[in-house]
Amino acid sequence: MSSRLETDHLYKVFGRRQDEAVERLRRGADREELRADGTTAAVIDASFTVDPGQIFVVMGLSGSGKSTLLRMLNGLLEPTAGRVLFDGEDLTALGDRELREVRARKISMVFQHFALFPHRSVLENAGYGLAVQGVPRAEREQRATEALRLCGLAGWEKSWPDELSGGMQQRVGLARALATDADLLLMDESFSALDPLIRRDMQDQLLTLQQTLKKTIVFITHDLNEAMRLGDRIAVMRDGRIVQNGTAEDILVRPADDYVASFIQDVDRSRVLTASAVMDTDVRGDEADCDCVTANPDTPFTELCAMSARLTHPVAVLDARRELVGVVPRRRLVGFLGDEHGEPTACGDPRDEGKVTARA
Ligand SMILES: Nc1ncnc2c1ncn2[C@@H]1O[C@H](COP(=O)(O)OP(=O)(O)O)[C@@H](O)[C@H]1O
Ligand SMILES: [Mg+2]
Numbered sequence: 177m178s179s180r181l182e183t184d185h186l187y188k189v190f191g192r193r194q195d196e197a198v199e200r201l202r203r204g205a206d207r208e209e210l211r212a213d214g215t216t217a218a219v220i221d222a223s224f225t226v227d228p229g230q231i232f233v234v235m236g237l238s239g240s241g242k243s244t245l246l247r248m249l250n251g252l253l254e255p256t257a258g259r260v261l262f263d264g265e266d267l268t269a270l271g272d273r274e275l276r277e278v279r280a281r282k283i284s285m286v287f288q289h290f291a292l293f294p295h296r297s298v299l300e301n302a303g304y305g306l307a308v309q310g311v312p313r314a315e316r317e318q319r320a321t322e323a324l325r326l327c328g329l330a331g332w333e334k335s336w337p338d339e340l341s342g343g344m345q346q347r348v349g350l351a352r353a354l355a356t357d358a359d360l361l362l363m364d365e366s367f368s369a370l371d372p373l374i375r376r377d378m379q380d381q382l383l384t385l386q387q388t389l390k391k392t393i394v395f396i397t398h399d400l401n402e403a404m405r406l407g408d409r410i411a412v413m414r415d416g417r418i419v420q421n422g423t424a425e426d427i428l429v430r431p432a433d434d435y436v437a438s439f440i441q442d443v444d445r446s447r448v449l450t451a452s453a454v455m456d457t458d459v460r461g462d463e464a465d466c467d468c469v470t471a472n473p474d475t476p477f478t479e480l481c482a483m484s485a486r487l488t489h490p491v492a493v494l495d496a497r498r499e500l501v502g503v504v505p506r507r508r509l510v511g512f513l514g515d516e517h518g519e520p521t522a523c524g525d526p527r528d529e530g531k532v533t534a535r536a
Pocket of ligand 1: 190191216217218236237238239240241242243244245
């Protein structure tokens with residue numbers, strides 16, 4: 177069973193007079209004002225919910241407060257104010273011993289540079305979290321073997337860490353987290369140190385694993401494309417605050433402010449958007465009356481383009497009951513690719529619509 181994670185007006189302040197600093201932040205002060213007093217507001221008023229089985233991505237530039245936020249989620253850092261609720265239990269109210277217990281059994285962390293023990297085998301490394309829990313050797317080896325298999329490392333159990341590539345070592349880190357059966361996976365820039373191709377590979381692997389494991393995952397990254405690929409929801413952090421919390425499409429189509437808008441300029445929209453984000457929902461029922469190819473709300477942008485190229489009229493979008501829920505005229509596709517705020521703009525002559533029969 178998966179778990180639900182919730183934060184409730186979470187603050188973390190480093191430095192002097194922390195409670196006073198929180199009061200000032202509550203009244204709207206920002207990080208810069210506090211910095212003048214030698215106080216760092218690392219996380220300011222973070223409230224969000226991660227549903228069971230979701231990948232929740234926290235994205236932001238270096239220094240925006242991501243790691244501090246993550247460390248409060250597993251109790252490694254005590255919040256200055258606010259609460260962390262895990263399956264309804266307030267982690268911030270637990271004593272040290274109880275907290276260690278929760279951390280050992282329910283929460284796993286995967287860091288950017290996963291420190292493997294050089295003199296222990298891959299199998300022992302993968303089973304390390306279980307050893308900490310006091311799981312007997314035979315069961316430990318069996319569960320670690322299975323976790324390594326899930327991470328594509330079957331056959332490497334007896335190897336030493338230095339016999340593995342960087343990408344494979346990171347997989348051992350992931351296997352260690354999975355072996356413990358923890359519901360909550362906290363991943364801090366876990367793939368950021370990897371080469372682009374291997375990184376992409378790891379993202380795919382995580383998405384594939386997640387289809388069956390359905391963990392509750394908080395994944396931190398400074399890379400928007402990675403966020404868009406992995407996140408069921410994405411929280412964008414700036415200077416300690418979450419400035420937007422939404423789906424990839426929300427963020428692309430309705431950026432909360434200029435900061436988020438500037439962030440998304442370089443994103444390959446065609447890889448993120450689906451029909452539901454680009455369709456015109458102002459439709460009449462009779463427009464679906466044709467035998468040609470149709471889309472559904474989840475049809476990817478690139479497929480829409482391909483469909484559009486083969487049709488002489490807008491692509492119809494039908495829901496699961498085959499009811500018409502929207503249409504996508506070609507100029508809308510062009511508009512979503514071009515304009516930085518994602519608002520549909522009419523590019524080209526609208527009268528061209530319908531005349532295109534073949535495009536590359
Ligand atoms: N232990 C600490 N003491 C003082 N300041 C800290 C501490 N940890 C983090 N910070 C500061 O808090 C801010 C957020 O840091 P961090 O959470 O590491 O950001 P990110 O992970 O997004 O790069 C930064 O300004 C950082 O310097
Ligand atoms: Mg960090």
